[in-house]
Amino acid sequence: MHKQTIKTSTNQYDVVVGKDIINHIDQYLPRKYKNILVITDAEVHSLYADKVVRHLSAVTKVHVSVVPAGESSKSINQYYQLLTDAINYQLDRKSLIIALGGGMIGDLAGFVASTYMRGIDFIQVPTTILAHDSSVGGKVAINHPEGKNLIGSFYPPQAVLYDIDTLHSLPEKEIRSGYAEVVKHGFISNEDYLSDILKIDLTKALQPQILSDHIQKGIAVKASIVEQDEKESNIRKFLNFGHTLGHAIESELGYGRITHGEAVAIGMLFAIRVSEDKLASNLPFNELFQWLSSNNYPLTLPPLSVDDLINRMKKDKKSENAQVQMVLLKEIGNPIAMNVDDGELTGLLEKFLRELGS
Numbered sequence: 509m510h511k512q513t514i515k516t517s518t519n520q521y522d523v524v525v526g527k528d529i530i531n532h533i534d535q536y537l538p539r540k541y542k543n544i545l546v547i548t549d550a551e552v553h554s555l556y557a558d559k560v561v562r563h564l565s566a567v568t569k570v571h572v573s574v575v576p577a578g579e580s581s582k583s584i585n586q587y588y589q590l591l592t593d594a595i596n597y598q599l600d601r602k603s604l605i606i607a608l609g610g611g612m613i614g615d616l617a618g619f620v621a622s623t624y625m626r627g628i629d630f631i632q633v634p635t636t637i638l639a640h641d642s643s644v645g646g647k648v649a650i651n652h653p654e655g656k657n658l659i660g661s662f663y664p665p666q667a668v669l670y671d672i673d674t675l676h677s678l679p680e681k682e683i684r685s686g687y688a689e690v691v692k693h694g695f696i697s698n699e700d701y702l703s704d705i706l707k708i709d710l711t712k713a714l715q716p717q718i719l720s721d722h723i724q725k726g727i728a729v730k731a732s733i734v735e736q737d738e739k740e741s742n743i744r745k746f747l748n749f750g751h752t753l754g755h756a757i758e759s760e761l762g763y764g765r766i767t768h769g770e771a772v773a774i775g776m777l778f779a780i781r782v783s784e785d786k787l788a789s790n791l792p793f794n795e796l797f798q799w800l801s802s803n804n805y806p807l808t809l810p811p812l813s814v815d816d817l818i819n820r821m822k823k824d825k826k827s828e829n830a831q832v833q834m835v836l837l838k839e840i841g842n843p844i845a846m847n848v849d850d851g852e853l854t855g856l857l858e859k860f861l862r863e864l865g866s
């Protein structure tokens with residue numbers, strides 16, 4: 509078992525990564541909670557919810573709310589329904605919400621916890637590779653049809669309990685989605701970590717030791733950034749590498765048409781092309797492209813309007829005065845957040861989409 513404590517200027521919590529955590533979840537939770545709501549999705553529910561409930565109901569009252577799997581559940585309607593559940597289950601300020609699932613569940617349940625009665629405790633129990641990123645750092649949110657994560661808050665969990673046994677039942681699409689964020693952590697931190705990641709073949713069974721090592725390194729990269737800049741006034745933006753176009757693609761296509769990680773993968777390729785153009789950076793575009801393509805990431809998109817994508821990018825949270833800001837790389841491990849003006853962006857995006865054959 510590996511434990512990392514995240515310490516920011518305002519709070520502190522542990523991220524525990526290990527095996528067989530779900531089967532002993534009662535031992536990881538403080539006894540003080542008398543009423544717990546587990547929020548999960550239909551797929552995770554069928555795999556793990558019974559276990560969680562069985563282990564917790566011996567010590568406390570437990571309710572379960574299940575939402576449909578997929579990004580489209582990060583909606584205002586689903587959020588409202590969960591608040592209604594919390595009221596009906598008589599959760600009070602001393603109650604706990606457990607987010608059992610991937611990034612969508614962590615974001616949605618965390619946002620419910622951050623707003624119900626002005627904020628109650630929540631714990632992240634991630635079950636996907638992607639959640640090594642989303643469960644750490646306290647960003648919680650739901651989507652607006654106009655843009656990803658536009659409604660949200662910074663609301664750190666009380667703990668992250670990451671049972672890596674859950675990762676071995678993931679469908680390929682989920683493995684791809686999660687690994688895009690692992691690759692992102694490699695690009696913004698260091699060359700050795702990145703080249704290690706790009707050696708892995710996602711189409712074959714992942715070796716538990718390698719997977720766990722990649723995840724722990726990703727969490728460490730994220731932790732060190734979040735500890736210095738929890739509210740994203742500066743270096744936390746670097747964690748958004750690949751997300752400016754990635755989020756625009758997700759919302760433009762309609763949430764759930766492409767996974768978050770698959771969209772971020774395309775976004776990282778674009779950010780590399782922009783870095784080459786604006787910073788004359790020498791980055792492994794071809795190597796990343798090859799790796800993505802041999803691991804079956806979708807790299808062509810249905811026809812999308814460049815103007816519409818740019819309008820979406822302007823709604824990104826990094827934008828100021830309707831100016832698109834992107835995270836670029838001077839080199840691997842050396843990111844920078846830069847404004848890119850509309851004219852330049854149009855030309856670069858048209859060229860990039862042609863290059864992808866979209």
Ligand SMILES: O=C(O)C(=O)C[C@@H](O)[C@H](O)[C@H](O)COP(=O)(O)O
Nearest residue numbers: 641645647656657744747748751825
């Ligand atoms: O934690 C962060 O900060 C990140 O940017 C990590 C991203 O991978 C994650 O998808 C995050 O939720 C995106 O944040 P947003 O502020 O761009 O919505």
